[in-house]
Amino acid sequence: MTAVASRAFVTGAAGFIGSHLVDRLLATGVAVTGWDNFSTGQELFLADALTHPAFTLVRGDTLDATALTAAMAGADLVVHLAANADIRDGWRHPGKDLQQNTVATFNVLEAMRAQGVRRIAFASTGSVYGEPAVSADRPTPETAPFPVQTSLYAASKLAGEGLVSAYAEGGHLDEAYVFRFVSLLGERYSHGHVFDFHRRLLADPHHLRVLGDGRQRKSYLYVHDCVDALLHVLAAHTARGAPHATQVYNLGTDHFIDVRTSVGLICRTLGVNPKIETTGGERGWIGDSPFIFLDTAKIRATGWQPRLTIEQALLRTVQWLDSNRWIYEKRQ
Amino acid sequence: MTAVASRAFVTGAAGFIGSHLVDRLLATGVAVTGWDNFSTGQELFLADALTHPAFTLVRGDTLDATALTAAMAGADLVVHLAANADIRDGWRHPGKDLQQNTVATFNVLEAMRAQGVRRIAFASTGSVYGEPAVSADRPTPETAPFPVQTSLYAASKLAGEGLVSAYAEGGHLDEAYVFRFVSLLGERYSHGHVFDFHRRLLADPHHLRVLGDGRQRKSYLYVHDCVDALLHVLAAHTARGAPHATQVYNLGTDHFIDVRTSVGLICRTLGVNPKIETTGGERGWIGDSPFIFLDTAKIRATGWQPRLTIEQALLRTVQWLDSNRWIYEKRQ
Numbered sequence: 040m041t042a043v044a045s046r047a048f049v050t051g052a053a054g055f056i057g058s059h060l061v062d063r064l065l066a067t068g069v070a071v072t073g074w075d076n077f078s079t080g081q082e083l084f085l086a087d088a089l090t091h092p093a094f095t096l097v098r099g100d101t102l103d104a105t106a107l108t109a110a111m112a113g114a115d116l117v118v119h120l121a122a123n124a125d126i127r128d129g130w131r132h133p134g135k136d137l138q139q140n141t142v143a144t145f146n147v148l149e150a151m152r153a154q155g156v157r158r159i160a161f162a163s164t165g166s167v168y169g170e171p172a173v174s175a176d177r178p179t180p181e182t183a184p185f186p187v188q189t190s191l192y193a194a195s196k197l198a199g200e201g202l203v204s205a206y207a208e209g210g211h212l213d214e215a216y217v218f219r220f221v222s223l224l225g226e227r228y229s230h231g232h233v234f235d236f237h238r239r240l241l242a243d244p245h246h247l248r249v250l251g252d253g254r255q256r257k258s259y260l261y262v263h264d265c266v267d268a269l270l271h272v273l274a275a276h277t278a279r280g281a282p283h284a285t286q287v288y289n290l291g292t293d294h295f296i297d298v299r300t301s302v303g304l305i306c307r308t309l310g311v312n313p314k315i316e317t318t319g320g321e322r323g324w325i326g327d328s329p330f331i332f333l334d335t336a337k338i339r340a341t342g343w344q345p346r347l348t349i350e351q352a353l354l355r356t357v358q359w360l361d362s363n364r365w366i367y368e369k370r371q
Numbered sequence: 372m373t374a375v376a377s378r379a380f381v382t383g384a385a386g387f388i389g390s391h392l393v394d395r396l397l398a399t400g401v402a403v404t405g406w407d408n409f410s411t412g413q414e415l416f417l418a419d420a421l422t423h424p425a426f427t428l429v430r431g432d433t434l435d436a437t438a439l440t441a442a443m444a445g446a447d448l449v450v451h452l453a454a455n456a457d458i459r460d461g462w463r464h465p466g467k468d469l470q471q472n473t474v475a476t477f478n479v480l481e482a483m484r485a486q487g488v489r490r491i492a493f494a495s496t497g498s499v500y501g502e503p504a505v506s507a508d509r510p511t512p513e514t515a516p517f518p519v520q521t522s523l524y525a526a527s528k529l530a531g532e533g534l535v536s537a538y539a540e541g542g543h544l545d546e547a548y549v550f551r552f553v554s555l556l557g558e559r560y561s562h563g564h565v566f567d568f569h570r571r572l573l574a575d576p577h578h579l580r581v582l583g584d585g586r587q588r589k590s591y592l593y594v595h596d597c598v599d600a601l602l603h604v605l606a607a608h609t610a611r612g613a614p615h616a617t618q619v620y621n622l623g624t625d626h627f628i629d630v631r632t633s634v635g636l637i638c639r640t641l642g643v644n645p646k647i648e649t650t651g652g653e654r655g656w657i658g659d660s661p662f663i664f665l666d667t668a669k670i671r672a673t674g675w676q677p678r679l680t681i682e683q684a685l686l687r688t689v690q691w692l693d694s695n696r697w698i699y700e701k702r703q
Binding site for chain 1: 462473484513514518522532533536537542
């Protein structure tokens, strides 16, 4: 694969996706500056990267615009992954998404402008589609009708997308990629419902409480497939020249599973058979979408395709969690 | 018309739209707290309102969350109009739109939550549609495909819309109305291209420079028609019960005119015949849309319709500017 940059600046470098991306960038000959405030990132995830001569780790917060700008010197690509990625707890601290996802993205874009970095990949979310009105709207394409936001998290990411495209259309970026992810699974997974289910089953294998009616249908993507997709898109455009405007790609698999099925898989993998209690209701929490399923025809048309099914990704996730229980100490 | 509230809290109360809205609210028996930082608002616009016993003016900045929350006490409706409404100069101060339009809207929503105010009308903009790909996308309906943002102003308003709908879907609002305006015209108009053209023709009636090729097609709405539409929607929903979710309405007329035609009208009204110099290009500035024309079928279906044509609104605007040249001293 073509090297996608000389030096990439990765925010959220010590996170679930970030740390895998850093490893892959280094492996393909790209120097990397990793940026993380370690609020949820894990230094252990960067254990390999930290032994690599082309890796520089900078500990910093994206809300510190001055430090961010200084750290970005010399980069020719920014991958902006750092975010508060918590839909469920949004209402417990309503300013957090706005600051960490919207204002922080503005800081990244301004730092890029100051440093003359003109290529960005921005991690957005399938949640920006809100809750499409009818099932016919799934799988949801990138051109879906203008959506109503259903969570502070998605609203803050939508705002980030708007900023990225305004900077691109304003002539301050040569390439801008917005990736709308489904939930990711895989090694280093450390936040989300599989994490919660696994942790609670370790504590009590006889009983599991599931938020909502358990029929929520969700799509997932294996983290290495996600990193592949990012690098694939960046390399394709690098090779054939920059696109005209902001490019938006959905990232996901062509399948979905319901929460009860994923709970069943986790239980089988762990060899437990708990009594399942569902709290009822279509949604597990405010802003939970009963059906997330993205149309990935656009990214598939570039030649990328995921290698793992949702079930395979789920299995690897549970296996990784099982062998890395230290993560439960770190993520309270 | 039914009174739409007991006490309305209007941000940007001393502005072009805000001051007209305040007058109309007071006339229909609604007590009003007007909030303005007078960065562009004019106390003269509130000359009538200030003599009304049910009007309270509070001088404050929406970025001062504490003062904002205190001032909102007792309101049962918020109309959030305060904004930095300057597409053209966005890149001269890139943080301004984010702060004054996005963060400020968050402050308004949090102040409402603190004070238990559960109805909001939010002034957004037709600019959030960016630049639809083909002419077939005009007139642009509320359900247009997910747009790419082309200016910091529109991106900041899109972010505001996202916040409003997240608060509504999160159960923190009973009624949320998002109005996407075309440009407005009428008495107290004090910002925009008619303002600029008129001012420059007063200074030099023999020569006028027009940004772009002058073929940009724009739709406009008379400010009183806009205020009518807001009150009409609020009253309709008050009468028949709150809508289920965020309601988005385009506001405009069913016509558009090109810049050269509006320049011609201004010149005829002033009795001048300048040499017109166009700077060329489809767009007058970065983020300028060559064709703005909104589909207003949804708001028309509620029974509202505009009373003035674009030409009539333009004429009144020029006449008002001609009799109120003091505004040029105030707005440098």
